[in-house]
Amino acid sequence: MYPNKFENLILKFQNLPGVGRKTAERYAFETLNWEQQKKEEFVNALQVLIDGVDTCKVCGNLSDGDICSICSDQNRDHTLLCVVQSPKDILAIESIQEYKGVYHVLNGVINTSKGILPEDINIDSLVDRINKDEINEVILALDPTVEGETTSLYIEKLIGKDVLVTRLAYGIPMGGHLDYTDSLTLLKAFQGRK
Amino acid sequence: MYPNKFENLILKFQNLPGVGRKTAERYAFETLNWEQQKKEEFVNALQVLIDGVDTCKVCGNLSDGDICSICSDQNRDHTLLCVVQSPKDILAIESIQEYKGVYHVLNGVINTSKGILPEDINIDSLVDRINKDEINEVILALDPTVEGETTSLYIEKLIGKDVLVTRLAYGIPMGGHLDYTDSLTLLKAFQGRK
Structure with missing residues (x-):
């Protein structure tokens, strides 16, 4: 028409x-x-x-050149590594102005039903980095989904016990209501009480 | 960032x-x-x-050439003219497969608060067409908004009494519920009862 x-x-x-x-x-x-x-x-x-957009050769973040502004910033703690799914997550974490380490972007998570296997995302380069650089702590900040959990577990096993591996805390979101919180989140909040 | x-x-x-x-x-x-x-x-x-997209030199509809497929269709009734706001409305009217006349696209409605005056929309070419061509009936099918009503009244006055000018019927939409119908629509439905 x-x-x-x-x-x-x-x-x-x-x-x-x-x-x-x-x-x-x-x-x-x-x-x-x-x-x-x-x-x-x-x-x-x-x-x-x-x-196309350049990606940082070190961390996989979107970048204006070969190395992104975070990886080239010497004021940041390069022994602290936060693993995220997508460059979007870096922006979210940067907005809290609390984290001063560096990042590693997986560009996806393992999802066998969609045919995304460990070799399809940036896990090899992550292991390389951990072996070569001096990393004290790896923070796994993937989405709390089945695929995110699977990927976190996979990475944890790969890295072994030489490096401290941590995860973000699960619990009730700030400003949320107990009675509107789903049971899985409530369970995590109970388990993570301190 | x-x-x-x-x-x-x-x-x-x-x-x-x-x-x-x-x-x-x-x-x-x-x-x-x-x-x-x-x-x-x-x-x-x-x-x-x-x-840019070509517009029909006759009716103002989006077109692949100088004259759109509707205006060049000799099987349609060229004495019946339906005035609409936008080419989108033509598609809606064509979808009911009931109307066999031709169209005139105003490309907007009079809206003094936004500075859209009669000379900014295709009213002149409409009057030209009514004067030159043999038109028996002009159907005003503008949106039932304040601006649409204003424009309809303006056009009615311009055309004078030589041509039959009609409007689409207002009333309760099919599948609607009486108690969910706003009072203005209900009033129109009562006034238009038959």
């Missing part, structure tokens, strides 16, 4: 996560009505998808 | 309607993880924004 190119634009917007037909149409009509300059800036910004 | 180009991508996604920081980050990470071909198809599809 719509002209082919416009229909194609709608279909491509539908590829975005959580975007259905109606939202895609809304995006297409909205962007089409933007001023020319705004359109060009939008399309130019997307060019980064094709050019 | 993120590399500049990636941060820029997130900011540009935030320009889409109803997209905040979190959703924009989700879009950015998701698109970055797409396969190269999918990325290229996405970026290429957006090129239409810069190239």
Whole structure:
């Protein structure tokens, strides 16, 4: 019904996560009505998808060059290593301004049902780093899901007992209500009481 | 925190309607993880924004050429003219497969608070069309909002009494419940009873 190119634009917007037909149409009509300059800036910004984003050769974080700003910061504690699933998590942890160590980005978690095996994520480079660098503590900060737990256990076994391995505390989120807390979280909160 | 180009991508996604920081980050990470071909198809599809989409010289609908497929269809009733706000509405009306006339797209409605005056939307070309072509009936199918009503009244006055001007029926939507219907809709339903 719509002209082919416009229909194609709608279909491509539908590829975005959580975007259905109606939202895609809304995006297409909205962007089409933007001023020319705004359109060009939008399309130019997307060019980064094709050019690709550099990742840090040390930790796997998104980076402007070979080494990311965190890994090249000598004021940080390079003996403290926090393992995360995605660069997004680094931003969340940095926002609390408490952690002063470095990171290692796995870029995923082990998920056998989706065919993601240990060799598909950055576990080898993690083990390399632990063997080569002087690491005192590895903090496993993966999502508390079945896949995250599996991956944490896998890494713990791999690293062995030379390094202290810790996990983030589970419990009731701040500002939460006891009666709205799911039973698994409540169980973890009881087990982790101090 | 993120590399500049990636941060820029997130900011540009935030320009889409109803997209905040979190959703924009989700879009950015998701698109970055797409396969190269999918990325290229996405970026290429957006090129239409810069190239622009043709609009029909007769009705203002989005079109692949100078005249849209509806205006060039000789099997349709060209004496019956339906006035809509946006090309989206044409798709909705076409989907009921009942209307066999042609359309006129205003590309907006009069909205003095946003500075949209009658001369900013395609009202002049509508009056031209009514004067030149043989039109028996003009159906005003604008959104039932204050701005839509204002625009409908404005057009009715402009056209004068030479042509039959009708509006879509207001009332309770099919599958709706009386007790959930707002009072204005209920009032219209009573006034329009037959």
